[in-house]
Structures are given as structure tokens and as C-alpha cells.
């Protein structure tokens with residue numbers, strides 16, 4: 001096929017018919033036709049040019065920590081950002097490419113004594129995915145520490161200041177086909193010891209409250225304004241409900257965990273039950289925070 005020939009010619013790594021379960025924190029999900037790993041920014045741009053020219057559908061993949069991939073998998077191309085992993089500190093601003101994991105970003109912040117993003121400790125995301133989802137916790141959101149974003153839009157790279165971007169609760173409004181290539185953060189200088197203490201504090205709270213020993217995608221639903229989703233799901237008695245290998249967590253009802261061998265269908269069934277029961281009892285329509293993609 002023309003696409004494979006192109007990838008081989010350019011020396012860009014790819015896998016065919018690879019189960020996406022290996023690339024999501026839920027550990028479920030059917031195969032992608034192609035999973036492509038551009039090793040650097042210029043290769044990413046080459047792949048994107050090709051895909052646009054040939055009108056081939058593609059889907060950007062970060063850490064896979066907010067994704068439920070259906071069991072039939074994803075047609076077309078899944079584009080991994082894992083190769084875009086540069087971090088630089090320039091004149092007091094931190095520039096991180098989209099594929100940098102938050103764990104690595106925070107290690108860098110710790111080493112340099114940069115404070116601000118510690119609330120994201122323990123979130124198994126990449127910079128790109130965290131920005132697109134406007135990841136947040138403990139009353140803070142990633143957008144509050146952003147100076148701007150380098151986006152791929154309409155075939156070229158464009159820089160946008162934060163004021164030009166529309167962030168909202170767990171999201172960023174981007175024109176179709178836009179991708180995050182790098183993020184620029186403005187953080188505060190402090191001592192590495194303080195950064196370390198803050199990271200430890202947030203990790204401790206997560207360990208106490210979240211079911212981290214099983215695969216999951218974090219919170220399934222956005223919190224409605226009236227009450228946290230976990231409270232509502234617990235109130236309708238669904239904590240601990242199982243479907244196949246999936247369970248509405250006993251520890252935190254807004255988490256669904258994969259206790260072993262779950263498929264996407266099991267998780268989708270629990271999501272539907274939770275939505276239906278919460279709506280019936282409270283008249284509140286829960287809305288998914290996770291992104292559900294692929295074919296059933």
C-alpha cells in the first residue's frame with residue numbers, strides 16, 4: 001500500500017493491526033489499522049502532509065489515559081506522539097513537546113525548582129493530551145500555567161497565546177484537524193525541596209482516594225455542577241457493580257476499573273447503567289469525561 005511504502009521510505013516506525021489495549025491505561029481496545037510513531041517533529045509533519053494529501057483519517061494518541069477504545073478498534077491511522085519528547089527551559093519559560101509524559105515534566109520541574117504543575121503528579125498523561133483535556137485536579141487546571149501552544153493547523157505550525165485559546169472544564173476548543181505539537185509553560189521559581197514536598201502531598205491524596213492498583217482511565221464522568229459524579233453513582237447504589245471484567249470501583253465510584261480481562265463492551269455497559277440510574281433518581285444527565293473512540 002502507498003502509505004506503507006511512504007513510511008518505509010522515510011524510515012518512520014509503524015505497526016499494523018496492533019491492539020490499542022497495549023496503549024491505553026484501561027488496557028482495553030481493539031486494533032488500529034496503523035499505529036505510527038514519528039520519532040521527531042519533522043517526521044510528524046511529513047506524515048501529516050501525506051495523510052492530508054491522501055485524505056486518510058487519523059487520530060492523535062497521547063498517553064491513552066482518557067480513552068476508551070471500542071473492541072472493534074480504530075480504522076485508519078493512529079498517530080502516536082511518543083516521539084515528540086523534547087523539554088527546554090528558555091528565558092524562564094518551559095517548552096515541552098506534546099509527547100512528554102507529565103511524570104517526566106514533573107521530574108524536570110523538580111530538578112530545576114519550578115513550581116505550578118505539582119497538582120498533576122500521578123496523572124499518567126502526555127503534555128498534548130493534558131492540554132487538549134485541560135487536565136485538572138485539586139481546584140487547578142493546566143491552562144492556568146500555560147503561556148501558549150504550538151499547534152498544527154491547516155498544514156502548518158502556528159503559535160497561539162493562551163488568551164487566544166478557548167479552554168473549558170476538561171477541554172480545549174480547537175478547529176477540526178488541529179494538533180498540539182508543543183506547550184509553553186510559565187512556572188514559578190522555588191526550591192526543588194518545595195516542589196518535591198508538593199508532589200508527595202498530591203500523590204499521597206491520590207493513593208488514598210483513587211483505585212490505582214487496577215487499570216482505569218481516571219474519572220469516567222465530568223462532575224455536574226450540583227454534586228460530584230462519584231457521589232451520585234454511589235448514592236444510587238452502584239459501587240462495586242461488575243460487568244465481565246469491569247467494575248465500578250469500590251474505592252471511588254467515578255472510576256471504572258479493569259479487574260482483569262475486561263473488554264470495552266463491559267465498560268460501556270457500566271457507563272450506560274450509571275447514566276440511566278443517576279438520571280432516573282436525580283434527573284441529572286452525566287456526561288462522559290473520557291473519550292470513546294473506534295468501532296463497536
Ligand SMILES: Cc1cc2nc3c(=O)[nH]c(=O)nc-3n(C[C@H](O)[C@H](O)[C@H](O)COP(=O)(O)OP(=O)(O)OC[C@H]3O[C@@H](n4cnc5c(N)ncnc54)[C@H](O)[C@@H]3O)c2cc1C
Pocket residue numbers: 025059060061062063064065066067081098122123124125126127128129130131132133134135136137178179180181212216217218219291
Ligand atoms: C489514574 C488516573 C488518574 C487521572 N487523574 C486525572 C486528573 O486528576 N485530572 C484530569 O484532568 N484527568 C485525569 N485523568 C485522565 C487523563 O489522564 C487526562 O484526561 C489526560 O489529560 C489525558 O492525556 P493523555 O496524554 O493520556 O491523552 P489521551 O488519552 O491519549 O487522549 C485524550 C484526547 O486528547 C487527544 N490528543 C492527545 N494528544 C494530542 C495532541 N498532541 N494533539 C491533539 N489531540 C491530542 C486524543 O486524540 C484524545 O481525544 C486520570 C487518568 C488516570 C488513568
